[in-house]
Amino acid sequence: MFFKLNTSIGQPFYVQLMQQIRHAAESGALQDGDQLPGIRTLAEELVVSPNTVARAYSELEHEGLLELRQGSGAFLTIKRRARGLTERVQAASRKVEDLIEELHQEGLQDNEIWRLFETALFHRAEIGAE
Amino acid sequence: MLWYKAWLETRARFLISLFGILFLCSYCVLHLEQEAVPGTLLSYYNYVLTEGYGMLVMMWVLAVTLLMMGGLLREHALGSASFTLGLPVSRRRLMMVRVGVGALEASAIAIIPTASMCVIASIWGKPFSLSQNLFHLVLLLAGGAFFFAIALLVSSVVRGEYTAPVVALGVLLLIAVTLGDQKMRLFSPLEFMLGGEYFNRSSSLLVGPIPWVRAGLWVCLAALLTWVAVRVVDRKEF
Amino acid sequence: MNPTPVIETIGLSKTYGKTDAVSGLNLRVMPNCITAFLGLNGAGKTTTIKMLLGMIRPSGGEARVLGRQIDSSDESVELRRSVAYVSESQRLYDYMTVAQIIRFTRSFYPAWCADTEKTLLRMYELPPNRKIKSLSKGMRRKLALLLAFARKPDLLILDEPSDGLDPVGIEQLLETLVSQCSTGTSIFFSSHQIAEVERVADRVCMIHKGRLVMDASLDEVRESYRQIDLVFNALPDEYELRMPGVERIESRGHQVRMIVSANAESVIERARAYYPSSTEVSPIGLREIFLDRVKEN
Numbered sequence: 211m212f213f214k215l216n217t218s219i220g221q222p223f224y225v226q227l228m229q230q231i232r233h234a235a236e237s238g239a240l241q242d243g244d245q246l247p248g249i250r251t252l253a254e255e256l257v258v259s260p261n262t263v264a265r266a267y268s269e270l271e272h273e274g275l276l277e278l279r280q281g282s283g284a285f286l287t288i289k290r291r292a293r294g295l296t297e298r299v300q301a302a303s304r305k306v307e308d309l310i311e312e313l314h315q316e317g318l319q320d321n322e323i324w325r326l327f328e329t330a331l332f333h334r335a336e337i338g339a340e
Numbered sequence: 341m342l343w344y345k346a347w348l349e350t351r352a353r354f355l356i357s358l359f360g361i362l363f364l365c366s367y368c369v370l371h372l373e374q375e376a377v378p379g380t381l382l383s384y385y386n387y388v389l390t391e392g393y394g395m396l397v398m399m400w401v402l403a404v405t406l407l408m409m410g411g412l413l414r415e416h417a418l419g420s421a422s423f424t425l426g427l428p429v430s431r432r433r434l435m436m437v438r439v440g441v442g443a444l445e446a447s448a449i450a451i452i453p454t455a456s457m458c459v460i461a462s463i464w465g466k467p468f469s470l471s472q473n474l475f476h477l478v479l480l481l482a483g484g485a486f487f488f489a490i491a492l493l494v495s496s497v498v499r500g501e502y503t504a505p506v507v508a509l510g511v512l513l514l515i516a517v518t519l520g521d522q523k524m525r526l527f528s529p530l531e532f533m534l535g536g537e538y539f540n541r542s543s544s545l546l547v548g549p550i551p552w553v554r555a556g557l558w559v560c561l562a563a564l565l566t567w568v569a570v571r572v573v574d575r576k577e578f
Numbered sequence: 579m580n581p582t583p584v585i586e587t588i589g590l591s592k593t594y595g596k597t598d599a600v601s602g603l604n605l606r607v608m609p610n611c612i613t614a615f616l617g618l619n620g621a622g623k624t625t626t627i628k629m630l631l632g633m634i635r636p637s638g639g640e641a642r643v644l645g646r647q648i649d650s651s652d653e654s655v656e657l658r659r660s661v662a663y664v665s666e667s668q669r670l671y672d673y674m675t676v677a678q679i680i681r682f683t684r685s686f687y688p689a690w691c692a693d694t695e696k697t698l699l700r701m702y703e704l705p706p707n708r709k710i711k712s713l714s715k716g717m718r719r720k721l722a723l724l725l726a727f728a729r730k731p732d733l734l735i736l737d738e739p740s741d742g743l744d745p746v747g748i749e750q751l752l753e754t755l756v757s758q759c760s761t762g763t764s765i766f767f768s769s770h771q772i773a774e775v776e777r778v779a780d781r782v783c784m785i786h787k788g789r790l791v792m793d794a795s796l797d798e799v800r801e802s803y804r805q806i807d808l809v810f811n812a813l814p815d816e817y818e819l820r821m822p823g824v825e826r827i828e829s830r831g832h833q834v835r836m837i838v839s840a841n842a843e844s845v846i847e848r849a850r851a852y853y854p855s856s857t858e859v860s861p862i863g864l865r866e867i868f869l870d871r872v873k874e875n
Contacts, residue, residue, distance in 0.1 A: 217773075219861060220803075220861020250757060253756045253757075253760055254760075257753055258756070259612045259778055261611060261612075328860070332804075341681075348671075348673055348674065348678075349673065420668070420670055422665035423665075423722070425632075425633050427658065427686050428659040429655065429658075429686070430652075577635060
C-alpha cells in the first residue's frame with residue numbers, strides 16, 4: 211500500500227502511519243492476512259527513522275490489528291468487528307459532506323471550515339489525553 | 341597501512357632525491373678526477389671521494405628537509421586531518437610512523453649512493469676504500485639525524501606548503517653560517533658531517549678512529565628534538 | 579528501562595581566550611536513534627563534536643562516548659574503533675585512488691562490511707581507479723560517507739553530511755542513514771537542512787551560543803508544540819497568560835500570538851477566561867521553533 215506522511219499537520223509520524231494502516235484495513239485496501247513491508251524496508255521507503263515504523267507497528271500489534279512475526283514481517287489480522295466499520299465510516303463521511311455543504315451556504319470559506327475542524331478536534335484530543 | 345600511507349606521501353620526493361643524488365655521485369666518481377691535482381692514483385680518488393661526499397652531504401640535507409615536510413599540520417591545512425584523526429590511532433603513533441618511514445628513506449638516500457660509489461669505482465677500475473666510505477657514512481648519518489629532526493620539528497610548527505620548507509631551509513642556513521665560524525665548528529652538525537676535523541690534507545683521508553661518542557651525541561640530540569616534535573603535535577588542537 | 583546514552587556530556591565547556599565556544603553543555607544521545615544536532619554556524623556544534631572525538635581538549639566538564647572517557651588518550655583511541663566521523667568539508671588523501679583509500683581505511687576496522695562497501699560504491703557510482711584529486715566535491719563527499727558507513731560503527735557522527743550533495747545524493751544519504759539505524763547504529767548528525775532533519779530524526783538537540791536550548795523527540799514536537807493565535811476585544815495582561823509550557827507571547831493590536839511547547843489545552847482554557855473573539859490553534863514546524871529559539875537567546 212502507499213503511505214503519505216505530512217510534516218505540517220502536527221501529528222507524530224507513527225500516529226499518521228497507524229491511521230493510514232487502520233484506514234486501509236477499514237476501507238478494504240488491506241485484507242486479513244495481508245503482509246506489510248518490514249520495518250527496515252518501509253523506513254527506507256518513506257525515509258523516516260526505523261523507530262517510527264517500529265512504534266506504529268508495535269502499537270497496532272497492541273491493538274490487535276497487526277501480528278508481528280520474528281523475521282518475516284507484519285501481518286494484518288482483521289477481526290469481524292472491523293468490517294462493520296466500513297459502513298460506519300461511509301455514513302460519517304456523508305454526514306461531514308452535508309455539514310460542509312450547510313456551512314458553505316452560511317457563507318463560510320473552505321479554509322475557515324478547515325480551521326474550525328482542526329481546532330475542535332485538537333480541543334477534544336487534548337481533553338482525551340488528560 | 342599507516343606505513344603505506346606515509347610511503348605514498350613521500351614516494352615521489354624520495355625517488356627524485358634518490359636518483360638525483362645517485363646520478364651526481366656517479367658523475368663525481370667518473371669525472372671529478374680530471375679536476376684533481378696531479379699525484380698518485382690514490383690521491384686522485386681520495387680527492388674525488390672527499391668532493392663527492394661534500395656534495396652528497398649538501399644534497400642529502402636538502403633532500404631530507406624536503407622529504408620531512410608534510411604531516412598532520414599540513415593535513416589540517418588541506419582538510420584531511422579530521423579523517424586521519426578519526427581513525428583509531430593516536431597522534432603519537434601517526435608521528436612515529438612518519439619518523440620511521442622518514443628515517444628509512446633518509447638512510448636509503450645516504451646508503452645507496454655510498455654503495456653505488458663503491459660499485460662504480462670497482463667496475464671502472466678505480467681505487468676505493470670501504471673503511472673510508474664507512475667513516476663518511478657514519479658522519480653523514482649521525483650529523484644528518486639532527487637536520488632530520490629539525491625538519492620534522494619545523495613541519496610540526498609551520499603549516500604552509502611553502503612556508504614550512506622555507507623556514508626549515510632558513511634554519512639550516514642559520515646553523516651553517518653561525519656555527520661555521522672557526523671557534524664554533526665543534527658544535528656544527530654540518531661540519532661534523534663534512535668531517536673537516538678528521539681530514540688529513542696531505543693524504544686526503546679521514547684519519548683516526550670513528551668518533552662514535554660524538555656521533556651518539558648528535559643522534560641523542562636528534563631524538564630529543566623528535567620527542568619535542570611529537571609532543572607539539574600531540575598538544576595541538578584540531 | 580533507561581538505556582546508557584551513547585553520548586553523555588556533563589557541563590562540557592571549551593573556552594578560547596575569553597570566548598566560550600561551548601559552555602556547560604549537558605547532552606544525552608540515546609542508542610539506536612537518529613539524533614539531529616541543530617545550531618547556527620559558530621554555535622559550538624563542531625567544537626563539541628571534536629571534543630567528543632578527542633581532537634580538542636575540553637576546558638571543563640566531562641563526557642563519555644560509548645561509555646569511554648573522552649579526555650583519556652587511550653580511551654579515545656578505543657572509542658574511535660566503534661565510531662565513524664565525517665566532518666564538515668572533510669577532504670581525503672588526494673594522492674590515493676578510491677580503491678586505495680578503501681583498502682587503507684578497511685585495515686583499521688575488523689568489522690568492515692564488504693556488502694555496504696559494494697552497495698554504496700555502486701549507488702554512488704564511484705570509479706575505483708580514479709585518484710581522489712580528480713573527483714568532484716560531491717563524489718568526495720560520497721566517498722567519505724562510504725568510508726564511514728562501511729565501518730559498521732556503533733555510533734556515526736556526521737557534521738553537515740549533506741553539504742555539497744545534490745538532491746538525489748541527499749535522498750540516498752538519508753536512505754542510508756535509515757538503513758544503518760535499523761541495523762543498530764546510533765546516529766548523531768548536525769545539519770542546516772531542517773526539512774531533512776524533520777523527516778528522518780527521532781530526536782533534536784539544539785545548541786545556541788554553546789548552550790543546549792532544546793532537547794526533544796520529534797514526536798513530542800509534533801504532538802505538543804502549537805502556535806495559538808487569539809484575538810481579544812480587551813487585551814489581557816501578558817502576565818496573565820504566562821504559564822508552564824508557554825515559550826513566547828507576542829501581541830500586536832488586538833492579536834496575541836503564543837508559541838507553546840506543552841499544555842496547549844490549559845493555555846487555551848486560561849485564554850478563554852478573557853473571552854477571545856477568535857481562537858486558532860495550529861501545529862508549528864521545527865523550522866519556526868529553531869528560528870524562535872535562536873532569536874530568543
